[in-house]
Amino acid sequence: MASRKHPPLPESVRHGLRAIVFDTNSFPRGGLDLDLLREWAQRAVDDGFEVWVPEPVLWELAEHAAASWEAWRASTNRARKSMQAAGLRIPSADPYSSRAEVMAAVDASVRSLAPSVRIIALDGDLAVEALRDQVQIRPPANKKSDVKTGAADSAWIRQVLRAADNDIDSFVIVGADADVYDAFRGWSLPKPHMVPLHALQGTLFVLEAPSNETKNALVRFLQGVVGQPLTTGRTPDEDLILGQVGALTDLVDDWEDDQIRDVELGRIRALVGMNEVKISRRGLATAQVFLLVEAEYSSWRIDEDGTLVAHSSNLPQILVRDVLSFTLNGGAVTHARSETGQATAYRADNHAYSDPSDALNELIDTLRLLPGAEEDLELMADGKGSTTYTNGFDLALEVEHGGGDPHWTATFTLSKEEWSATLEVRCEWDSLRVPYEDPDIFPAYVLTSDEAYARSVPAEWAPAAWAINHMWPPEPT
Numbered sequence: 051m052a053s054r055k056h057p058p059l060p061e062s063v064r065h066g067l068r069a070i071v072f073d074t075n076s077f078p079r080g081g082l083d084l085d086l087l088r089e090w091a092q093r094a095v096d097d098g099f100e101v102w103v104p105e106p107v108l109w110e111l112a113e114h115a116a117a118s119w120e121a122w123r124a125s126t127n128r129a130r131k132s133m134q135a136a137g138l139r140i141p142s143a144d145p146y147s148s149r150a151e152v153m154a155a156v157d158a159s160v161r162s163l164a165p166s167v168r169i170i171a172l173d174g175d176l177a178v179e180a181l182r183d184q185v186q187i188r189p190p191a192n193k194k195s196d197v198k199t200g201a202a203d204s205a206w207i208r209q210v211l212r213a214a215d216n217d218i219d220s221f222v223i224v225g226a227d228a229d230v231y232d233a234f235r236g237w238s239l240p241k242p243h244m245v246p247l248h249a250l251q252g253t254l255f256v257l258e259a260p261s262n263e264t265k266n267a268l269v270r271f272l273q274g275v276v277g278q279p280l281t282t283g284r285t286p287d288e289d290l291i292l293g294q295v296g297a298l299t300d301l302v303d304d305w306e307d308d309q310i311r312d313v314e315l316g317r318i319r320a321l322v323g324m325n326e327v328k329i330s331r332r333g334l335a336t337a338q339v340f341l342l343v344e345a346e347y348s349s350w351r352i353d354e355d356g357t358l359v360a361h362s363s364n365l366p367q368i369l370v371r372d373v374l375s376f377t378l379n380g381g382a383v384t385h386a387r388s389e390t391g392q393a394t395a396y397r398a399d400n401h402a403y404s405d406p407s408d409a410l411n412e413l414i415d416t417l418r419l420l421p422g423a424e425e426d427l428e429l430m431a432d433g434k435g436s437t438t439y440t441n442g443f444d445l446a447l448e449v450e451h452g453g454g455d456p457h458w459t460a461t462f463t464l465s466k467e468e469w470s471a472t473l474e475v476r477c478e479w480d481s482l483r484v485p486y487e488d489p490d491i492f493p494a495y496v497l498t499s500d501e502a503y504a505r506s507v508p509a510e511w512a513p514a515a516w517a518i519n520h521m522w523p524p525e526p527t
Contacts, residue, residue, distance in 0.1 A: 056249035059222070063243065064254060068220040069102040069168070070094070071210050074110045076224035076247055078294055078392035081118065082111040084159055085291060086391045089375070090250075091166035096332055097255075100165075102213065102221070104206035105172045108160055112153035119152045170213050172205055180205035189236025190229040200229070207233050218242050224250060248373065248390045251336055257328040260335055262441060265327055265421050268337055268376055269522045271383035272321045276524060280315045280343065283393070292341075293372050293388030295395040301365060302347050315370070315395075316344035320507050322369070322515040323419020335376040336389055340419055342398060342507055342515070343368050367399040367508055398508045402493035406457040406477045409495050410449065412510060413460060413475060417445070419514045442466055443521050455479055457495065462513050464520055473516050475499045475509050 058064075072087065074080050087101065094101045123144060130140055146152045161169055184191040184201035191200030207230060214220045223230060223244040234242055245253045278285045283292040295315065302313060323340035345365040372393035374386045403409040422441060446463045456476035463472050476498050483494040497509035507515045 056245055056253050058256070059243060059245075059253050063219050063222075066220055067097075067099045067222065067254070068214060068217075069100045069222075070250070070254070071102045071104070071221050071223045072107065073104075073206065073223060073225045073227065073230070074107050074114070075227045077111075078247075078390065079296065080110075081114050082156060082160070083294075083391040085387065087160065087167060088163055089387060091163050093334070095166045101163075101167045102170050102210065103160060103167060104170045104209050106202045106206045106209075108157060108169060109153075110202060111160070112156040115156045116149040116152040119146060120149065170206075170209050172209050173212065176208045176212065177205055179208060190233035192229075203227075203229055204233065211239075222250075222254070248392075251330070251334075251375070251389060252328070255330040255332070255334075257330055257336075260327050260329040262422070263381060264329055264335055264378070266441060266522070267378060267381055267383055268327065268335060269321070269324060269421050269518065270525075271376065271386065272324065272339060272341075273518070273522050273524045276318050276321055279317050283315060283388075285318075289385040290374075291385075291387035292370065292374075293391045293393035295370065295393045301345065301368060301395065301397055313345055313347040313365075315368070316346050316364070318343050319367070320511075320515045321518055322507065322511040323416070323518075324421045325419055326373075327421070333378055335378060337374060337376070339372055339374050340511075341370045341372075342511065343370055343395075345395075365397070367397070368395050369398040369511070370395045398511060401496070401508065401510060402480065402483055403477075403495040404493045406495050409477045409497055410458060410460065413497065413513065414447070416511055416514050417517075420445070420517055441521060443517070445517060462517070464517050471520055473499065473501055473513055475512065 059067075070090065072090075077083050077086070087103075091101050126144070133140055146155070160167065180201045182188070183204040184198050187193060187198060187200075188204075189200075190203045190207065191198060193199070210221065210223075211218075218234075218240050221243070223242055224247055225244060226246045227244075230244060231241060234240070251257070275285050275290045278290075280292065283294065284290065292315070318341055320342040321339070322342050324337050327335065327337040329335040345368045346362065347365065348362045370393055373389040375389045376383045376386045378384070403412070443464055443466045446465070447460060448463075449458050449460045451458045455478045457479070458477050460475045460477075461472055462475070463470055465471075477495055478498055480494050480496045483496075484492050499509050499512060501512070501516070
């Protein structure tokens with residue numbers, strides 16, 4: 051989705067577009083996302099342009115995959131030895147035997163996406179110029195810790211320019227690499243069109259506000275995946291594919307664990323929000339989605355005698371935020387996948403506030419995650435008011451302030467015609483969080499609820515998730 055920082059490209063550029071160019075830095079953490087590339091290849095076919103992957107970029111993506119394979123093999127070999135020593139059955143052998151074999155597999159996978167993905171082969175004379183750029187430190191080459199770099203960037207940029215007949219308005223580079231701008235400036239060329247992956251959809255296509263029917267279809271699809279497990283961020287039928295979540299190990303704060311080995315997302319517990327919904331003229335919808343999921347992690351603990359003991363545990367409440375693109379067919383969503391291949395996750399449990407008013411403001415603010423929320427939620431800022439949602443439900447809030455515990459009680463009432471339901475959330479002081487020596491330093495105001503639904507979803511997110519569950523009830527399985 052376009053933003054002020056990345057506005058839509060001029061109409062002349064969009065209509066004259068020949069290709070979008072993927073660099074290594076286009077992908078999250080520089081690693082190939084084949085599904086994402088395939089998705090953009092399909093969009094290219096639909097809109098009459100190509101996806102270009104310069105050959106040096108393909109080489110680098112293949113090398114990154116080979117490095118990941120080596121790290122995986124080292125970890126697997128250690129596990130295999132431990133399993134063998136314990137007399138356990140050893141899993142099947144590694145399908146790859148060398149770095150070269152892994153790189154060849156990546157190369158073949160990307161080339162198989164032709165013709166909508168075009169590999170831009172590197173010409174020999176441009177390879178010579180790129181090497182000279184690095185040796186003589188000409189843009190985009192530079193020096194890092196006395197090591198000259200930049201030949202690869204120079205090579206792929208030069209090749210893209212040649213493939214585009216030096217028409218800079220005919221292609222868009224995916225990414226935000228300052229070295230690319232330096233190269234064009236160093237060659238006295240106009241600034242290229244370069245857009246980060248998360249803004250690409252909005253800058254290339256005209257996006258419109260979706261109909262209520264489309265919003266309802268998106269929510270119904272997401273409600274349908276609640277309860278399903280996630281394996282490497284995918285539901286069993288791969289109708290939902292989330293982006294990669296970095297540094298999941300940072301979510302584990304168990305002081306008894308000496309080494310966190312692995313953290314994986316597990317079952318989807320609830321849909322807690324969806325907003326920023328847009329749809330292109332060709333019917334591709336995008337939305338920011340918030341899911342509550344479980345996570346599982348394994349680790350090693352060192353006993354007093356120095357023995358390593360394997361340990362595993364669950365993290366029951368992880369909030370995952372991702373921008374998803376939804377494919378619709380006949381008004382129904384067939385599948386959804388991460389728009390950028392990258393998601394964000396953080397702990398949704400064990401949260402505390404320094405001030406009761408901050409807790410109330412954040413609780414009200416989570417209502418913006420309700421699909422179809424109008425822009426009048428500011429009316430609730432003083433703890434009272436109501437708003438209407440696009441499918442005919444009214445949500446009202448009343449807050450009763452107290453002098454002790456609870457400091458306040460918020461009552462949410464959801465209604466439609468003759469039907470209504472209520473949810474109560476309280477702000478209380480948790481004395482167990484406050485050390486005796488410094489009672490004013492540590493946040494200790496927490497949100498609680500006696501409602502069964504709010505016990506399975508953190509109270510901060512319970513009103514939005516509870517309202518979604520009533521407005522779009524899951525279909526019986």
